[in-house]
Amino acid sequence: MAEMIIKNGVVYDPKNSVDGEKNEICIKDGKIVDNVGAGAKVLDAEGCLVMPGGVDGHTHCAGKINTARIMSPHDMRYSPIPGLSGPEPRTKLLRPQVGYNTPNTHAIGYRYSKLGYTTIAEAAITPMMARHMHEEFESIPILDKLALVLMGSNWQVMQYIQDGDSEMLKSYMAWALLASRGYGVKIVNPGGGSNWTWGKNVTGIDDKVIDFDVTPADILIGLAEANEALNLPHSIHVHCNNLGVPGNLPTTLDTMKLLERVKASQDRQVMHLTHMQFHSYTGTSWMDFASGSDQIADYINKHDHLTFDMGQMIFGPAMTMTADGPTEYRNARMFDAKWSNYDQELEDAGGIVPLAYTPQHFAHATMWSIGLELALLVKDPWKVMFTTDNPNGGAFVNYPEGQVLLMSDKKRQEVIAGFPDMTMDRISLPNIDRELDWGEMTVMTRSMPAKMLGLEEKGHLGAGADADVAIYDVKPDKVDVSVEHEAVKKALGFAKYTIKGGEIVVRDGDITALPKGKVYWVNAYENGIVQTEKDRLITDLEERFKKYYSMQFSNYMVEDAYVPRPVEVRPEVA
Amino acid sequence: MQTVTLTPKRSPVISIEAEMITPDVFAGKSDAEIGAIPAWEGNEEITLADVFDVAVDGSADAAGTKIIIDGNVPRVKRIGEAMTAGEIVVKGDVDMRCGALMSGGSITVEGNADSWVGREMTGGEILVKGNATYYAGGGYRGETCGMRGGKLTIEGDVLDYLGEHMCGGEILVKGNARLLPGVLNWSGTITIEGDTTLPGGEMKSGTIFVKGKVLEMLPSYKDEGTEEVDGVTYRKYTGDLSRNGEGVLYVSV
Secondary structure (H helix, E strand, C coil), rough: CCCCCEEECEEHHHHCCCEEECCCEECCCCCCCCEEEECCCCECCCEEHHHEEEEEEEECCCCCCHHHHHHHHHHHHHHCCEECEEEEECCCCCCEEECCCCCCCCHHHHHHHHEEEEEEEEEECHHHHHHHHHHHHHHCCEEEEEEEECCCCCCCHHHHHHCCHHHHHHHHHHHHHHCCCCCCEECCCCCHHHHHHHHCCCCCCCCCCCEEEEEEHHHHHHHHHHHHHCCCCCCCCECCCCCCCCCHHHHHHHHHHHHHCCCCCCCCCCCCEEEHHHHHHCCCCCCEEEEEHHHHHHHHHHCCCCCECCCCCCCCCEEECCCCCCHHHHHHHHCCCCCCCEECCCCCEEEECCCCCCCCCCCHHHHHHHHHHHHHHHHHHHHHHCCCCCCCHHHHHHHHHHHHHHHHHHHHHHCCCCCHHHHHHHCHHHHCCCCCCCHHHHHHHHHHHHHHCCCCCCCCCCCEECEEEEEEEECCCCCCCCHHHHHHEEEEECCCCEECCCCCCCCEEEEEECCCEEEEECCCCCCCCCHHHHHHHHHHHHHHHHHCCCCCCCHHHCCCCHHHCCECCCCCCC | CCEEEEEEEHHHHHCCEEECCHHHHHHCCCHHHCCCCCCCCCCEEHHHHHHHHEEEEECCCCCHEEECCCCEEEEEEECCCCCCCCCEEECCCCCCCCCCCCCCCCCCCHHHHCCCCCCCCCCEEEEEECCCCCCCCCCCCCCCCCCCCCCCECCCEECCCCCCCCCEEEECCCCCCCCCCCCCCCCCEEEEECCCCCCCCCCCCCCEEECEEEEECCCCCCCEEEECCCECCCCCCCCCCHHHHEEEEEEEE
16 A cells, blocks of 8 residues: 655644644554655645544444434434535435434444544444444444443343352353454443333342342442453443433442442553433432532542543434433433333343433533533543433534534533523533643543553554544644634534545545445454353353243354454453 | 416326425526426436426515416425415425425415325415325424424315324314324314314324214223313313323314
8 A cells, every 4th residue: 555644734642642743644554654755645734633533432323223213214304514414415436325313324434534533432232233233334434343242231141240150251241242243341221221121220239130139230340350351452331320310420429439449451441431421410300400520520530440431412403322221211201202112132121212402401401511511520531532422412423513612611601601590500511611622632532532442553643553544624723722613613523634544535524435444343252261161151051042032042143244354352361 | 476387298207306396496586597497306307397387477575476386286296395485376286295394475286285285384374175195284204293383274185194293383174084183293273174083192282173073082082071162062072191191172062
């Protein structure tokens, strides 16, 4: 492949301590290198902002989203952000595009690329759903992808934890990642998804799970310890109990404190807490509900064992889709909205409810504020990932909006000015004047997600990194984001260049090439589990499949054919 | 005052997407300009002049523009879509979604209208002198709000799901309505002068008058005795209780 050199860019690469310097970036064979030959193609960045390609460490882009598409034909006509949403006809290069919260697969690839994002993590997939997810991955162009596998309400997991059989638990986790060609361990409302089979939920980390002698705390600790024993690149990725419930703050704090006792196997967190905005509520009901962001931020500022993402809300129509079945039932009843419900055999629950958030509603306005408060009150940007929990808090095409909100107090105050009085004593955001700089923004949107996931080739521009680069039409040394937030927002939505694996895929906001992305998955089974333990697991699983599953054991595992461009990560065996 | 007369030249088999046939688009344009407006016939891009002879008399703004479709256009969809003012008269049948999203002005269809006439309209008036089919005054697929305002009158009969997801406005059907008129309603008033079946399924609120017979009644409505409205005595029901609804259903006694 040809060599390339990016000149005259203002580079932000926090992992390598580059903070807005006019460095040159050399690319060869899809990788960043220290230098290239004189014949390298020169890309003149003209003084513009250069960052590593964006990494979205938590998005819902394949799997359940397909049901959401079926439920929301009306989403096909929404176009609040021209160029990044709504119907667009086929072109010589591109497939037709539709949708806003639930775009078609191709549009997901195009639009993330336009935002300068090059890697995405599907955040919740059961092994049963994995084959279909990989088929969807295959038709999301350009981006590198990975999937987090739901294990927090899995019967096997709970059985082995109940039995105190940590070897079987480890074996099963490694096997489930292999079976789904998945990357990491996701835990959604631990135990609650299993109780949802009986129309019930759990209310905290110490409730009993029906039919199993375990609690959500047991599940969290069991999976976290096994995750570290397997030396997986990512930590457990946790959606706490009681999502969206006023007064859920103690549950979230309990969960964070619980994990203090687990030791990380490598230089990263032991738990990533996702969409924290939905888990930071004080009060006892919607009447006295308020932001608990100060207590969450205070804890996180004092402890180093966890990271989180915002789950920032964006006003307008959204699509909530989660493995948290009882939460979606509550949403559907509360808003009299339509509802799709899952009970995925032994593996998890789930639900989908389309919603709309409005700044005139005191509760929505409060939730919007909490997401921003969390990101601004936590001092270390390496603990914070920027997300909207796409599309639960809002569609990913709104990332520039959310990012500019973090960078401009003026813009925040403009939005807050339209809030109802009922919101004002529930939030602290009006008194927070911190504005993130480009370095911090680069951490939250690239470097931190890559580190949090254990993706060493992503999120930075040092030699050896994948040549995924985003260049935006923003002159960091000339623009005052605080004031010129609208222009910056537009620039962040339509990258001047997005380079993926050394190839220019976006130029001046338009897609120029459609390479196929890689799929990262973790094989901790083959070398990580000894043969006697493998035999013990398979014997047990065969019995369980006969007894409980609607699928044959032999049909269950995702075959290699579904992952044509895999990057198989094998953790070092301790 | 501007009068635009469109005379159909042929009877297309494949439907034509004609959301540009509105006073808003035609106002101030010449016959040549209107004839040159592109439209889609299936997957083929055509112009209005391919389908219609266009005659324009005068020039005015949207409110002062009257469009006369002088013939039968049963395969022309979306006539009057999102119009805000002016008048459209169709001297024959129209295809689906006539007057969808309209917010003002008036449409008169002298023949029959196909499904989704007046879909999501917010204002203005539609009069269909013949029959309409499914989802008259209904919503877009997947949306939770259908017709929001204005008035839709159908002098003949309608088929199923009249005023589905209706959120406001007024619908009058002088003939019969088939299954489930007012299904999933939030608000608004529906009056059916003929007979109907299972009115108000999952109605949340809103009002339905049935002046003919209810051929089959949903079991989830509460009988509230009789009440006189505008000199007519009705049996009054509230529901749909299956959705904790507070809608009111009046059935003539």
